[in-house]
């Protein structure tokens with residue numbers, strides 16, 4: 001688990017100006033709410049007075065009020081009111097909580113959980129076709145009882161299809177393709193493979209009867225950052241699925257996956273239910289496997305598993321994880337768990353680079369290279 005990436009916090013529809021929303025991410029509590037202008041905010045969920053959960057409080061105009069003694073915090077995390085102090089006092093400098101940069105896209109509220117200045121932040125994935133008339137989106141929120149890195153690795157894995165998704169006619173690699181390392185392309189913040197699948201079976205599959213256009217049978221996946229995954233399945237020249245997974249690690253055994261599934265065929269609403277059914281069938285097949293992997297977390301060393309050439313994309317992902325380890329962005333979850341319960345802890349926000357005097361301590365990180 002890493003700081004300094006964009007994480008999905010909630011669906012846009014869940015973040016309101018009526019009631020704050022409590023969310024757990026990276027083992028820690030956050031609160032999301034909307035101000036009077038409709039702007040979404042994501043703050044640390046811990047009141048610096050005596051530890052109340054802001055997410056259980058109320059929204060007053062542009063601020064969220066702690067349910068315990070009514071301290072109010074604006075979207076920037078600054079305390080704007082302490083009811084027990086005199087009217088309009090100079091509020092203590094330490095009366096603030098961390099506030100995180102927010103982007104709202106694809107019907108999802110994302111927060112940048114880290115302290116990097118804007119120009120240094122890894123990007124939120126840009127879905128170019130989102131909102132265009134040629135493409136239709138369906139969004140699914142999945143509660144996965146697994147570590148997010150295992151889920152990303154599953155998405156990058158081209159050699160499980162013929163075993164896990166036998167019935168779905170998913171493209172599969174030919175034996176010849178599986179015996180050589182996958183061609184991997186390095187992209188900004190990630191690695192990618194995309195190829196024509198030699199072993200696809202086109203007969204008697206859930207969607208084969210409604211395909212149009214010349215067959216392509218190509219597919220590929222890539223990750224951008226540790227928690228954003230893209231899968232292209234190009235069945236024919238005109239029938240594609242583009243699936244985007246934005247994964248929110250809740251803790252080391254639970255992940256919320258926001259899946260934006262896009263298609264450029266059968267665009268009418270009448271096909272949504274069937275498309276959703278096919279998508280969820282595939283997702284559920286993956287979940288059964290991924291939720292039962294041992295160990296739960298991706299091993300630190302590839303010697304603890306026996307990788308084959310078809311696992312090249314997995315190895316490439318793990319190389320990227322090492323780069324982010326080297327930057328010192330990896331959360332030391334064991335050290336964190338040893339402190340939780342005795343201390344309120346949060347992810348450092350960008351404001352910590354320019355102001356000090358913070359009450360809440362920041363998450364322990366594994367020292368970088």
Ligand code: FES
Pocket residue numbers: 047048049050051052066067068069070071
């Ligand atoms: S604990 Fe939040 S106002 Fe007292």
Ligand SMILES: [Fe+2]
Pocket residue numbers: 154160161164165282286
């Ligand atoms: Fe799968």
